[in-house]
Amino acid sequence: MKFLSAIILLTVAVAMADRDEDAWNFYKFQFGKSHSPQEDAIRKQNFLARDRVIEKHNRENKEWQMAHNKFSDMSDEEKQSILGAKPTVRRERSVASDSHPVMDRQLPASIDYRTDKCMQPVKDQGNCGSCWAFATIVPIEFNACKKNGTAIAFSEQMLVDCDTYDGGCNGGMYTNAWKYISEKGGVMKSSAYAYTSGTTGLAGTSCKYSSTAVAAKVTAFGWTMPYPNATVSMNYLQSDGPLPSAIKILSSIYNYASGVYSDPACIVADEYDVDHAIVIVGYGTTTATSTTPATPYWIVRNSWGTGWGQSGYFLIKRGVNMCNIESWTAYVRVA
Incomplete structure (x- = not known):
């Protein structure tokens, strides 16, 4: 036996x-x-x-x-090396705006900018902690297209190489980058300054900025107020387009494939406990079933390529400040 x-x-x-x-x-x-x-x-x-x-x-x-993806065989250290959100002092404003959304208007049941003609294809930051640069550029691309009627891709590499307020592949923050762009005189087109960063990239060491390729200027930016407040962010999303934010990344999210992401360990008490920059591009609510209740969610654009998540996007629970996503939303306006 x-x-x-x-x-x-x-x-x-x-x-x-x-x-x-x-x-x-x-x-x-x-x-x-x-x-x-x-x-x-x-x-x-x-x-x-x-x-x-x-x-x-x-x-x-x-x-x-x-589901499995490019992260499945990586070490924890490798995955953490691409996290580059470095929070600034809360509510610092370099370019103020007196215009804010009307908070008592009727909001639509859902917003989804993923298929909008002004939304550029999802990009991949590669082996570089430059998520902050991608979060900086997305709303500029979107809002410049809405204003001028022409879809143009802008340069993340310009920020990685040139923005001395931030740290290139070592991390940064979108509000710092908007401050840099507003002071520099604008952001260059991607066609003139293509993204090449890998594991290297230190701001200020290889800057190839040229004013002749500038295609958009930052006129105003700021944090959504008060925070964290999902309704406030929804209003800004409707009036100002995609909203960058910063989130806490747990091991569970690297292999996200579908559904509304949530993790009890990602309800964090410290608002500064964030390490990755993303962009909120919409919101909605799931349909309740016999086994699951209706769940409010944010639609979020990542910078890990189209092979990750839902073609580069993911859904995350809305209204509970999951992973601090509702603490760091910000808006930008362009000319």
Whole structure:
């Protein structure tokens, strides 16, 4: 009997090992991963640990789902290196505006700028903590298009290389970048200053700014007030377009695939506990079912490429300041 049990256990172990090897090889093929033999063993362990987490989460959580992506074989240190939001002193304004949304008007049930003709395709920050630069540029692109009628992509690389208020690939903040742009005289077109950053990039060391390629100027910017307040942010979203914000990134979000993201560990008490810049581009509410209630959500644009999340976007629970998303919303106006 003991011998039979040992045979069964050995058979199961072999089957699991074969399954793990097949899953690892398919993952590498699917995401174009290629490693040296020594690195492959480490990456495989990272992947298998993540595979167990994803399987367990999807079995137990019905509100949102996980899936494998480019992050699945990365170490925690690698994933943290691309987080670049560096909060500034709260409510500092460099360019003030006397014009604010009317807060008592009727808001639409939903807003979704993802398919708006003025929304540029999702971009990928790569191995650089430059999320702040992408969050800076998105609302400028959108609002300049709304004002001038022409969709133009603007340069994140100009900010990574030139903005001395921020730290290039070492992080920064969109309000600092808007201050820099307003003082510099405008932001360049991406066609004249394309994004190239990888693991390097230190502001001020390789700036190629040229005023001849400037296509938009910042005229005003500020924080949404009061905060955190979902209704206030919804009003600004309607009147001023996409709103950058900063959030706390937990390990759970790297493999987000669908649904409305939430994590009890992401209800944080410290408003400065944020490390990644994103852009809110809409809001809505899920339809209630027999097993799940209706859930208010934000539609959020990320800068991790179209292969992440829902073609580069994700939904996150609205109205509870999930991951501090409602504490750091800001708006910008352009000419």
